[in-house]
Amino acid sequence: MDVIPFKAVGEPPQWPAQWVDPHPGQAHLAWLDGAYVGIHPSLKQPLRIDFHAGDLARRARQGGEMLAKAVAAAKGLHVVDATAGLGRDAFLMMSAGARVTAIESSPTLGFWLAQNARGTAISVLQGAAQDHLAGLAPDVIYLDPMFPHRQKSAQVGGESQFLQAFAPPPDATEQAELLTLALDTARYRVVVKRPIKAPALADRVPSASIKGKAVRFDLYGIRKLP
Numbered sequence: 001m002d003v004i005p006f007k008a009v010g011e012p013p014q015w016p017a018q019w020v021d022p023h024p025g026q027a028h029l030a031w032l033d034g035a036y037v038g039i040h041p042s043l044k045q046p047l048r049i050d051f052h053a054g055d056l057a058r059r060a061r062q063g064g065e066m067l068a069k070a071v072a073a074a075k076g077l078h079v080v081d082a083t084a085g086l087g088r089d090a091f092l093m094m095s096a097g098a099r100v101t102a103i104e105s106s107p108t109l110g111f112w113l114a115q116n117a118r119g120t121a122i123s124v125l126q127g128a129a130q131d132h133l134a135g136l137a138p139d140v141i142y143l144d145p146m147f148p149h150r151q152k153s154a155q156v157g158g159e160s161q162f163l164q165a166f167a168p169p170p171d172a173t174e175q176a177e178l179l180t181l182a183l184d185t186a187r188y189r190v191v192v193k194r195p196i197k198a199p200a201l202a203d204r205v206p207s208a209s210i211k212g213k214a215v216r217f218d219l220y221g222i223r224k225l226p
Contacts, residue, residue: 074097081103102117106167
């Protein structure tokens with residue numbers, strides 16, 4: 001797997017245990033204290049992803065989140081996260097009972113996700129969703145396409161800037177194509193995560209929505225859940 005865009009990955013033996021940044025000003029991964037971390041000029045400190053500690057682990061233990069309800073995780077269905085990113089949502093869905101396959105288009109992010117998913121039941125695939133979905137026979141497809149930020153909007157956060165360095169947000173045509181593919185492939189439903197005030201993806205009106213304070217999950221029903 002190619003994981004070298006932006007000089008992205010330094011293998012652990014190359015770098016000393018004490019962290020140094022050999023590529024200042026660039027988005028990349030670094031090996032620090034026994035784990036890969038994300039580095040970007042906009043981040044005040046290295047970005048760490050740990051599925052088993054901190055707020056993410058607490059949310060996984062609590063269960064019953066809107067996300068779990070949206071994908072019907074408790075039914076043990078096969079859920080494909082077709083825009084997996086850092087894998088947090090994939091981990092929450094798995095923890096709630098779903099069988100999860102995570103697809104990430106960026107080689108660097110896919111590599112990092114595969115490292116972080118070790119020891120979990122998440123299956124990780126690197127590549128375009130279009131290249132993998134048809135062969136997976138998913139019950140539910142989950143989409144969280146990064147929302148393009150307008151120039152007049154608030155400054156994009158450091159984590160979002162890191163992600164967008166490797167996986168730019170899809171344009172309107174790409175969004176529409178991805179949603180159409182998901183609707184043609186999923187057995188029971190497609191779930192799309194959106195900012196609470198954002199329009200529906202590709203202006204396709206959902207069957208229902210589960211709303212929180214900052215985000216909502218738009219549900220596109222295909223047939224009744226088992």
